[in-house]
Each structure stands twice: as C-alpha cells, then as structure tokens.
Amino acid sequence: GQSLEQPSEVTAVEGAIVQINCTYQTSGFYGLSWYQQHDGGAPTFLSYNALDGLEETGRFSSFLSRSDSYGYLLLQELQMKDSASYFCAVRDPGFQKLVFGTGTRLLVSP
Amino acid sequence: SAVISQKPSRDICQRGTSLTIQCQVDSQVTMMFWYRQQPGQSLTLIATANQGSEATYESGFVIDKFPISRPNLTFSTLTVSNMSPEDSSIYLCSVDGAEDTQYFGPGTRLTVL
Numbered sequence: 001g002q003s004l005e006q007p008s009e010v011t012a013v014e015g016a017i018v019q020i021n022c023t024y025q026t027s028g029f030y031g032l033s034w035y036q037q038h039d040g041g042a043p044t045f046l047s048y049n050a051l052d053g054l055e056e057t058g059r060f061s062s063f064l065s066r067s068d069s070y071g072y073l074l075l076q077e078l079q080m081k082d083s084a085s086y087f088c089a090v091r092d093p094g095f096q097k098l099v100f101g102t103g104t105r106l107l108v109s110p
Numbered sequence: 111s112a113v114i115s116q117k118p119s120r121d122i123c124q125r126g127t128s129l130t131i132q133c134q135v136d137s138q139v140t141m142m143f144w145y146r147q148q149p150g151q152s153l154t155l156i157a158t159a160n161q162g163s164e165a166t167y168e169s170g171f172v173i174d175k176f177p178i179s180r181p182n183l184t185f186s187t188l189t190v191s192n193m194s195p196e197d198s199s200i201y202l203c204s205v206d207g208a209e210d211t212q213y214f215g216p217g218t219r220l221t222v223l
Contacts, residue, residue, distance in 0.1 A: 030210065033210055101152065
C-alpha cells in the first residue's frame, strides 16, 4: 500500500518562506505531486517531481529525494492567498489511482 | 486541461434517503474517479469508474452503499444510499490529465441530518 505523512499545520507571515514536508512509503513509485485546496474549493495541481531534485514554478518549488522517500513543497514570498491546505500525492503503480497525503493546513498571517 | 462540473453543489438530506451526484467532463476520458473528503481530512478514493465496465471500489466502500454509473465517456453519477450523518462530506469527481495531473470538479457538499 501507499502512505504519505505531512505536518498537520504550518503557520507563517506574509513575505516569508515556508517548507511543507512529505514522507512516503510506497510499494512502487512513479513520482510525487502536490495539490493546493482552498477552503470550499477543489484541489488544484501545483507540481510534479518524477526525478530527484528541485522543480521551480514561480514562487513555488518542489523537491524530491527518492532515496529518502521524502519531498517538500517550498513557498516563497508568501501571500495571504496562499492560506490553504496542501496535499502531496503518489500514483499507485498497479491501479493508476492517486493516493493523497494527510494534508497540511497553511495559515499565512499579516 | 479538463473542465468538470458537478451537480448539486450542495445538499442537505434526511437520514435514510439517497442522493445522486452528477459529474460532467468537457472531454472524453477513460477513467473517472470519485473521492470523499470528510471535514478537515484528506481525500479518500471511493471508486474508479470506467465506461462499459463495473466500477472498481476501494477497501471500505461497497457498491450497495455507493452505486456508480458511467453511461458514456463524459459523464458519471455517484449515489450515496441510505444516508446517515457519517456520510456528511464533500464528494469530488476527478479525471486524469497530462504529466500525472488530476483535475477535480468543484465538489458536492453533503450534509445529512
């Protein structure tokens, strides 16, 4: 099976940098994805890492270390609108389904 | 990308009744996924719906409780049967996109009294 653990909550102030960690245990591994979900909204795709290293997309970056079964999402220049829940996810190799992490609620304060 | 709509967006139901949620995609897709998200929790996959075959249910979810239809490549329904307050959740449908992305509908917020 697949399991992904994340911190339940992270707080930060506007303009700061925050890192949201994800550790996973999987029976097979294709890559790690990240999704953002605002309260009352649908999850939206942020990034995907298939290989080790850092992927940068604007203010957001995502990192993967397959040897450590670990990844993180880095949010820079935080804005109030970044307050949301963030989920890491992996694809189950046998059934093509997406398995989500426990989720991290990010609270950005002025 | 895919645009997904869901109906209803929210509903309040009495225990013992059933609710059918509709999911419409703007393009043809092989698989559609149904998730449940309980308040403050992560997303849990209920089942995968393939057109022309029976849905594949995850552990803990059964067809009698969550019957699914998939009549064509752009549409699916999920029924929540014989509801209890524990079924109060957000129900989301989704489809795969390119590069391991998944697109989600806006969700159906269900409250069971």
